[in-house]
Structures are given as structure tokens and as C-alpha cells.
Amino acid sequence: MARRYDPERRRRIIDAAIRVVGRGGIAGLSHRTVAAEADVPLGSTTYHFRTLDELMVAALRQANEGFAGVLAAHGALDDPRTDLATGLAALMGEWLAGDRTGVELEYELYLAALRRPALRPVAAEWGEGVAEQLSHRTDPVTARALVALMDGIFLQVLLTDTPYDEAYAREVLRRVIPAGPGEAGGPQPGPDRPADHPGDTVPPACPRSGRPGT
């Protein structure tokens, strides 16, 4: 039974693809390299994934534990007493300090999606995931801005080989977050969520909650 039909084959191929991309980038991804990494015959990869895009989408979606996963793992951000900028800057540092394979994978996907429409939904999902996590603490506009800023900071770190400067990240993140009533940057004493900030002339952002299908 298990001998013939191997439901783990598919998963193993996907895992191998993630390792291949993590090691050599998307450019190094091919049916053969994945087959070799997964220790399955070439025909097996082409059977389960007719096209490379299909394999890429499956792999990258499974590796969905990017920064959004780090955020979700630390419920700390849900605690309204912690400073959001400080927490985000710390989590960014944590993510960058570990195995950078995940970080590189995420941004490789981001940038590869520029040319491959098939990857766009997956790339968009990640940003939305982070934004959704943040929406518990701020308004949608700020959440989107924070995502954009963090993306830019990550890219700066990855592309310039400069070490991650957590204090700098904390500072600029704090600037984006509209100051609540009272102190600026400190823990928020108010019990209810600081949703809107007055004088905000920006239209409400698109919630974009739909999840694209496979």
C-alpha cells in the first residue's frame, strides 16, 4: 500500500525545492536539481509538477513561515503595553540573526514575482499576512507603511552587507507610527486600541482579505 502510492513524495519534492532555492536561488531551480536533492527520479518531479512555476508556487507557499510567521510566533505584539516599534525592530533583528535562508527566500520571491505573474499572489499574501498581524495594533494605513518600511530596511541590509542596525530601525519605525495621546513612543497606557489618528487625510486602505486559490 504505502509502497506503491507515496503521498510523501510530493511533500518531499517541495521540501527539496525549498532547500535548492535557499541554497542557490531561484536561478538554480530546475526539475533536475530538485530531483537530485529529493533523491527521486527526474520523472517524479515532472509528474507531480508539470511546470516549474507550479513547483515554485507550491514551494514558496509552504515556506510561508517568513516574517509573518515570526510575528505570529511572538504574541508579544498583541500586548498593547509593549512598544510596537521596539518590538518590530527586535523581531526584525531576530529574523536576520538566525539562518538568513528564510529572509533571502522571502525577498527572492518578492523580486521574482516582478516578472512572474504566477508568483504575485503568493508574494502578496506575505505582505498581507504581516499587515494583518499589525492591524491589531494600528490602523491599516500605518500597517501598510510599516510593511513597506520594513521591506525597505530588509533590502538595505541584504543588499549592502551592512549589519542590521536595530536602533535605527526602531527610530524610523516609531516615526511612522502615529503618536498616541500622551507620550510618543512609549508604552500605550490606554486600554482601547489606538485605531485612528486624527487629521489623517488618507483614505482607508483596501483590506484585501481574499486569499487567491491555487
Next chain:
Amino acid sequence: MARRYDPERRRRIIDAAIRVVGRGGIAGLSHRTVAAEADVPLGSTTYHFRTLDELMVAALRQANEGFAGVLAAHGALDDPRTDLATGLAALMGEWLAGDRTGVELEYELYLAALRRPALRPVAAEWGEGVAEQLSHRTDPVTARALVALMDGIFLQVLLTDTPYDEAYAREVLRRVIPAGPGEAGGPQPGPDRPADHPGDTVPPACPRSGRPGT
């Protein structure tokens, strides 16, 4: 020494490489495609550029006019009376409105630089170029933050197929810029808010354009 036949050979190859990358992405760049585009024999491209990385560096450096070029072309940013956030948001819109080849090329470079160390300096240059332009108006920390934020916003626009929201960009850019002596650009809404364009209205934020299916 005296050039032999065609001193423009090299330049023509570089131009062809830029067109090739702009059309099909870096993935479509090869000695042969460039040779075909430039209408020169294959050996000519390999002679002038022994390796593909070398050709890429030359091409991308030449195409490095990018956003820094747009900034430089508009001396408007040097005028301290204009609001920096407003000006940047407008220039971003201008860059995105035109031929997007340049924008895509820029971020294509980013992608390639993630995995190819040879391209990293070129990628870093463009960010530094923008930061330097900005340094005439703000401190280095803010300049870096603005670059990061703009990168993130560009990526959001390119990846989600949402139209560029200039009002949103202006708002979040303004938050990053600390309120200075000459200009009031900070998040706090002071009594005199300069350079508020009366004309520009906000486009509807949720077009939810059809997502690219598989």
C-alpha cells in the same frame, strides 16, 4: 591607441543588453540574446565581456539613471521651500506613470544582487545616489529611511497591481521626516501646514483589479 573598427561596439552591446533585460528580465539575458539584439556576432559579446556578470554590471550601471536620475533632473527638491514629502511622492508617481521598464529594471537589479555579489555594489550605488540627493534636505538617518520606505512602496505597487496612491505615499513619507526648523514635515499637524496641494485628490483606494491567475 587608435580604435580599430567600431568604437561604438561596446556601447551598442550594452544598450542591447539593457533592452533585453528590460524586455525579458535578467533571466533572459545571455551572450546570444544580447548579440542578436545588438546585431553583432556572438564572439563580439564574449570578447568585450568575458563573463555575463561583467556585462550585467556594465549594463545596469549605465541604466542607473533610474530614480536617482529623476531626482536629479528635478532640481525642485533642492528648493527648501517645497515640501519634501510632497515632492518625493510626486516624483514617485511620475516615475511610475511613465515607461515602467526603468522601474522594473531597477528592482530586477535588486533581485539579481541578492544572489550575485558582483552586482551588490551597483545595487548599493543607486540607493546611495538617492540618499545623497536627499541629504541636501535632511539628515542621513532620515535619508536612509526615506529610501527604504520608497523602496517598500514601489514594491507594494509593483507586486499588488494596485495603482500608485500618491496621497498615501505623501502621508507616510511625511511621517518619516522629522519636523525641522525650515520646514514642518513631521507627523504632528502644526498650525501651518505648508505645500498642501489643493488640487490633488485621492483616487479610490480599492480597485481590486483582477489578479493574475495561474
Next chain:
DNA sequence: CATCGTTGTGTACGCTCGTACACATGGGAT
């Protein structure tokens, strides 16, 4: 038991790629 169709495997074809290398060309040095 015989048959069939789904699932998995091995191999081979045609293509593009980077690279190497022998050859052509013509201006400058002698």
C-alpha cells in the same frame, strides 16, 4: 484469473547556454 487505468520511473531528443579556440583583419612599430 485476466484486464485496465492510475501512479511512478528511466531514457532519449532537441534546444540553449557559456566557453574555447582557430582564424581573419588591419593599424602601428620596426
Next chain:
DNA sequence: ATCCCATGTGTACGAGCGTACACAACGATG
């Protein structure tokens, strides 16, 4: 004039690629 060598060109080779396709294994079905 003769030679030299930087410059330019054509071709060929091996590697890796996506894809196609014939075949093997095995559960379901009659």
C-alpha cells in the same frame, strides 16, 4: 615592406535544461 598584436568573427563542444514518451508496478474491476 614586414611583422606584431589588439581587435573582431565563426564554429564547435560539452553541459544542463524542459519535455516527451515508452515502460514498470500495483490496486481496482469484471
